[in-house]
Amino acid sequence: MAHAPASRRRFLSTGLTGAAAIWVPKPVHGYTAAEVRAAIADVGISKWDLDTPALCVDLDAFERNIAALQARVTRNGIAARPHAKTHKTAAIARRQLEAGAIGICTAKLSEAEALFREGIEPICMTTGNLAPGKIRRAMQLRKANRHFIQAVDEPGNARDLSDAAREAGVTADVVIDVAVGTRTGVPAGDDALALARLVETLPHLRLRGLLAYDGGAQHVDGFAARKARALSGLAAAAATREAMVRAGLNTEIFSGGGTGTYSVDHLTPGFTDVQAGSYVFMDMQYLAIGQEDGAPVYGDFTPSLTVVATVMNNRFPNRLTTDAGAKALTLNIPRAGVVGEPGMDYNAGSDEFGVITFTEAARSYRIGDRIEMIVPHCDPVVNLYDQIYAIRNDRVEAVWPVTARGKSQ
Numbered sequence: 435m436a437h438a439p440a441s442r443r444r445f446l447s448t449g450l451t452g453a454a455a456i457w458v459p460k461p462v463h464g465y466t467a468a469e470v471r472a473a474i475a476d477v478g479i480s481k482w483d484l485d486t487p488a489l490c491v492d493l494d495a496f497e498r499n500i501a502a503l504q505a506r507v508t509r510n511g512i513a514a515r516p517h518a519k520t521h522k523t524a525a526i527a528r529r530q531l532e533a534g535a536i537g538i539c540t541a542k543l544s545e546a547e548a549l550f551r552e553g554i555e556p557i558c559m560t561t562g563n564l565a566p567g568k569i570r571r572a573m574q575l576r577k578a579n580r581h582f583i584q585a586v587d588e589p590g591n592a593r594d595l596s597d598a599a600r601e602a603g604v605t606a607d608v609v610i611d612v613a614v615g616t617r618t619g620v621p622a623g624d625d626a627l628a629l630a631r632l633v634e635t636l637p638h639l640r641l642r643g644l645l646a647y648d649g650g651a652q653h654v655d656g657f658a659a660r661k662a663r664a665l666s667g668l669a670a671a672a673a674t675r676e677a678m679v680r681a682g683l684n685t686e687i688f689s690g691g692g693t694g695t696y697s698v699d700h701l702t703p704g705f706t707d708v709q710a711g712s713y714v715f716m717d718m719q720y721l722a723i724g725q726e727d728g729a730p731v732y733g734d735f736t737p738s739l740t741v742v743a744t745v746m747n748n749r750f751p752n753r754l755t756t757d758a759g760a761k762a763l764t765l766n767i768p769r770a771g772v773v774g775e776p777g778m779d780y781n782a783g784s785d786e787f788g789v790i791t792f793t794e795a796a797r798s799y800r801i802g803d804r805i806e807m808i809v810p811h812c813d814p815v816v817n818l819y820d821q822i823y824a825i826r827n828d829r830v831e832a833v834w835p836v837t838a839r840g841k842s843q
């Protein structure tokens with residue numbers, strides 16, 4: 435992944451934009467009484483009064499992002515199946531589904547279980563479950579949730595899943611995870627076709643199609659290069675899909691793609707839906723990948739996720755210390771972007787503290803003042819927080835528990 439040069443960083447950190455939108459608060463479903471009590475306590479207060487570090491999402495930007503992706507993929511004749519590994523939050527999955535997503539994806543079984551407990555049903559788990567305990571649990575989840583779909587990328591695993599499905603008394607829906615690159619998945623071509631044929635013959639599995647996610651394409655710098663990489667990366671999976679069609683196998687799902695390629699994934703023949711995750715929040719990594727018109731900042735989506743921190747020390751020239759270090763922002767490369775302060779460099783390299791250095795600042799900062807950062811990479815940051823403050827016009831409109839926080843098994 436390419437990182438933003440200093441001039442681009444300056445531009446990136448000039449701030450959040452906001453356009454007013456009408457949004458009717460919906461009742462919160464499925465939280466425990468304690469969660470709701472805890473959440474209500476903060477509703478209505480200014481985001482600048484929150485205890486820090488505080489994870490905030492700007493609702494106007496967030497809603498625009500959900501609507502923009504949905505509109506674009508619909509226009510392109512495909513669907514959205516957003517990846518919940520980004521937000522791990524039932525309240526957000528619900529909004530994505532209400533906006534028209536055909537399902538959500540999860541990376542981990544415990545994530546899928548937690549979201550299902552909060553009422554999210556159309557879940558596609560994009561990672562295989564390989565250990566015996568996980569295979570049994572996945573099939574128990576399938577038993578409880580008939581909308582659960584499981585990825586498989588290995589013949590032995592397909593047989594184990596079928597056995598566990600029989601024990602659970604279900605016929606489980608599965609998709610073949612076709613490798614793009616070398617991370618996970620069965621190699622495209624003969625191996626993938628053989629696995630699809632095997633799944634078709636196993637008595638307790640139902641073949642639904644294939645996944646092909648190219649993680650390496652998402653952050654390619656520059657739109658033209660990214661598009662070329664996305665299309666060439668998926669060519670072998672598309673050929674596999676064709677072979678599956680010729681063999682009479684079900685390919686109703688051909689899913690992949692992410693925030694960097696969502697606008698070109700439909701050009702791959704047979705492709706059905708995009709698994710973008712980060713688009714709801716955006717982050718410094720994604721802002722730096724460049725836009726279709728050649729602009730350096732990727733502006734298809736607006737940064738909505740920020741961490742609000744408190745200035746703890748202003749006693750040294752051209753330097754501030756905050757209470758948001760690695761335990762609040764996770765990564766230090768690329769650097770967090772300080773909202774409204776293009777000249778500031780934010781170093782989250784120490785566990786508990788952020789160190790800001792600058793030659794010029796837009797304003798002066800006293801101890802106790804708040805300062806707001808666009809996060810380096812959204813997924814691991816969300817996993818650090820119990821709750822996300824949903825903010826409109828600087829006020830807390832809702833508090834969303836991060837449903838699957840820490841659910842990494």
Ligand SMILES: Cc1ncc(COP(=O)(O)O)c(C=O)c1O
Pocket residue numbers: 517519520539560647649652690691692693694709710711712713
């Ligand atoms: C399988 C899969 N699909 C989709 C995504 C979503 O990608 P992004 O957050 O870049 O949109 C990821 C992210 O890592 C992924 O692993």
